[in-house]
Amino acid sequence: MQEACDVLDLLRAHRSERDFTGQPVSDDTLEKVFDAARRSPTWNNAQNVSWVVVRDAEKRARLAQYCGNQTWIARTPVFVVLLMDFHKTALAARKQGREQIVHDNVNSLLIGGVDTGIVMATMMTAARALGLDVCPIGGVRRQMQDVVDLLELPPLVVPMAGICMGHVETRSTLPKPRFDLAASWHDEVYRDHALPDTIDALDARMQDYSQALGRPDAQNWSDAISSRYAVPTYTTVAATLVRQGFRFPMPTTEDAAPTP
Amino acid sequence: MQEACDVLDLLRAHRSERDFTGQPVSDDTLEKVFDAARRSPTWNNAQNVSWVVVRDAEKRARLAQYCGNQTWIARTPVFVVLLMDFHKTALAARKQGREQIVHDNVNSLLIGGVDTGIVMATMMTAARALGLDVCPIGGVRRQMQDVVDLLELPPLVVPMAGICMGHVETRSTLPKPRFDLAASWHDEVYRDHALPDTIDALDARMQDYSQALGRPDAQNWSDAISSRYAVPTYTTVAATLVRQGFRFPMPTTEDAAPTP
Numbered sequence: 117m118q119e120a121c122d123v124l125d126l127l128r129a130h131r132s133e134r135d136f137t138g139q140p141v142s143d144d145t146l147e148k149v150f151d152a153a154r155r156s157p158t159w160n161n162a163q164n165v166s167w168v169v170v171r172d173a174e175k176r177a178r179l180a181q182y183c184g185n186q187t188w189i190a191r192t193p194v195f196v197v198l199l200m201d202f203h204k205t206a207l208a209a210r211k212q213g214r215e216q217i218v219h220d221n222v223n224s225l226l227i228g229g230v231d232t233g234i235v236m237a238t239m240m241t242a243a244r245a246l247g248l249d250v251c252p253i254g255g256v257r258r259q260m261q262d263v264v265d266l267l268e269l270p271p272l273v274v275p276m277a278g279i280c281m282g283h284v285e286t287r288s289t290l291p292k293p294r295f296d297l298a299a300s301w302h303d304e305v306y307r308d309h310a311l312p313d314t315i316d317a318l319d320a321r322m323q324d325y326s327q328a329l330g331r332p333d334a335q336n337w338s339d340a341i342s343s344r345y346a347v348p349t350y351t352t353v354a355a356t357l358v359r360q361g362f363r364f365p366m367p368t369t370e371d372a373a374p375t376p
Numbered sequence: 377m378q379e380a381c382d383v384l385d386l387l388r389a390h391r392s393e394r395d396f397t398g399q400p401v402s403d404d405t406l407e408k409v410f411d412a413a414r415r416s417p418t419w420n421n422a423q424n425v426s427w428v429v430v431r432d433a434e435k436r437a438r439l440a441q442y443c444g445n446q447t448w449i450a451r452t453p454v455f456v457v458l459l460m461d462f463h464k465t466a467l468a469a470r471k472q473g474r475e476q477i478v479h480d481n482v483n484s485l486l487i488g489g490v491d492t493g494i495v496m497a498t499m500m501t502a503a504r505a506l507g508l509d510v511c512p513i514g515g516v517r518r519q520m521q522d523v524v525d526l527l528e529l530p531p532l533v534v535p536m537a538g539i540c541m542g543h544v545e546t547r548s549t550l551p552k553p554r555f556d557l558a559a560s561w562h563d564e565v566y567r568d569h570a571l572p573d574t575i576d577a578l579d580a581r582m583q584d585y586s587q588a589l590g591r592p593d594a595q596n597w598s599d600a601i602s603s604r605y606a607v608p609t610y611t612t613v614a615a616t617l618v619r620q621g622f623r624f625p626m627p628t629t630e631d632a633a634p635t636p
Contacts, residue, residue: 229489237497
């Protein structure tokens with residue numbers, strides 16, 4: 117069980133690191149990371165995930181800006197942009213004399229989203245096993261069209277997330293607080309009785325964490341997330357999805373009952 | 377580097393196993409798996425992922441049917457249904473006197489999709505490190521509303537995927553063919569020159585694989601995936617998303633140019 121424990125320790129020790137040194141990452145290391153990710157399970161083995169490896173400094177600087185001035189993207193030696201990619205399967209359909217229509221259904225976003233996450237997690241685990249440090253980035257969707265244009269993505273391909281991969285001098289020792297398992301683990305049916313207490317507990321732990329980092333005035337968890345989730349953000353994602361060919365009707369509110 | 381190699385070997389050795397024995401999985405083992413998954417990075421640390429552990433045999437039989445008669449769900453001792461969960465953050469907003477609107481944007485599906493995939497991959501890796509066998513399941517969205525009702529999911533919570541966890545007598549030795557890295561790995565910009573050849577190569581490997589499994593008449597990769605992706609499927613996903621509160625406008629095709 118020693119080996120299993122090592123893997124669990126590695127998974128539990130995830131930290132997002134941002135203070136990358138200039139130390140490069142070799143193609144050989146990347147190939148090991150991607151070869152592990154390539155084995156990830158995907159929806160119907162469709163493999164609707166691809167990625168662009170960005171090393172070019174000017175391009176990373178642009179991406180850092182598009183992602184909301186995330187300067188660590190400009191500092192990391194390698195920025196991997198993960199793509200939801202229905203172009204590969206569209207070519208497969210053409211080879212077979214068929215026309216792909218899966219992207220006319222909102223379900224395609226759930227296929228692409230979940231499978232991107234699976235590949236992304238596998239890449240992060242493999243990279244960390246090889247001694248690299250990583251920082252996952254959702255901000256590639258903040259100015260999604262600019263990223264599409266910069267990476268010259270064809271129709272049916274959009275950026276979903278990114279991973280900074282590199283090395284830091286000193287790893288963070290404090291784990292970012294997470295929910296207690298009671299907030300997320302339900303048995304047989306979903307029951308939310310534990311949620312208010314677990315939110316309070318997470319808020320308290322986040323305040324301790326901020327204090328330990330010397331930022332005692334930082335927002336607690338519920339304040340931070342609700343201030344982001346209560347205002348319009350990422351307002352151009354829908355338009356870019358449609359431009360890239362993901363065109364599906366959503367039922368109107370009137371069609372759907374009951375109201376939450 | 378021995379430890380890293382063990383992790384990479386584990387990741388590369390992923391197989392979806394379906395022939396589960398009745399051997400149970402203890403709560404202690406599940407807790408180790410979920411404790412690793414709990415540390416997964418998520419969008420803004422929002423942790424919009426939860427899960428329901430289904431052990432009840434009658435409920436698993438229903439889920440097997442809802443997922444398209446996937447009988448292994450009825451046979452596995454534990455079926456974990458992963459949920460995109462914006463209910464937790466809605467309660468956080470209420471605690472702060474705010475109103476959550478993130479789910480009025482299609483981006484919420486990309487947040488929930490990617491983060492579900494990250495948590496799911498971490499669970500599968502942790503489970504396999506502990507000696508369990510797993511089978512990822514996308515079919516929980518096939519009759520999404522029935523799964524919502526069966527698991528008593530509140531508004532802003534929907535099933536995204538599932539994992540069968542258990543033990544098999546004999547593991548499959550043949551890895552399911554995947555794309556060569558050239559199909560998915562792009563440097564600096566997306567170029568699809570390699571795709572036709574990699575599709576042909578995957579089709580050939582899939583035929584060898586089917587032959588080795590004694591099913592020489594099975595579809596090759598492009599035939600199998602394009603026959604699924606060229607017909608309407610999962611046609612009720614949009615309605616269930618709207619019923620559960622994910623209500624966002626999508627621009628019309630006319631608003632978006634160019635056409636793919």
